[in-house]
Amino acid sequence: MMRKGLTRRKQRHVPVEFSLTITEMFEEYMLVKKGEGLAKRTIQEHYNNFGYFKTYIGKEHTAEEMTTELFVGWITYMIEEMNYKPGTVNIRVRTMRAFLRYCYEDKAWIYEPIHKSFKPIRAPTLNYVFK
Structure with missing residues (x-):
């Protein structure tokens, strides 16, 4: 019997024989997004x-190979190697975070909440002077 106010945590266990590739997970995620009626441009x-x-x-990576370090490395690559602007990086980060949230929370395909480990990067604030 559990004490009042305590909740059971979901077990995060992905059977080895059921491990999907990142592409397979993404394709299922996109079926859901299409079913939600997202615009074609958004889907693209x-x-x-x-x-x-x-x-x-x-x-190709499997669920077991998806780590926080992999995604943080990608963000660093976009900033430091590709010199992308914060807005570009953040659009890509938000898209992948939504996908990872689905993989963790809705399907339990991945073991750790990777989507909570990285966030959109800081963008410089613009100070406008109105005349």
Whole structure:
């Protein structure tokens, strides 16, 4: 019997024989997004941003290989190597965080809440002078 106010935590266990690739997980995620009625342009942007990430990692990954370090490395790469503006990086980060949230919270395909470990980067604030 549990004390009042305590909740049971979901068990995060992905059977080895059921481990999906990141592409398989993404395709199922996109079926859900299409079912939500997202605009075609939004759907295409999700695919584009996922493609940028796949290009960065260079090979297919399984759920077990998806780590916080992998995604933080991608963000660092976009900032330092590609010199992308914060707005560009943040659009891609938000898209991938939503995907990772789905993988962790809705499907339990991944073991750790990677989406909570990285956030959009700080963008410089613009100070406008109105005359």
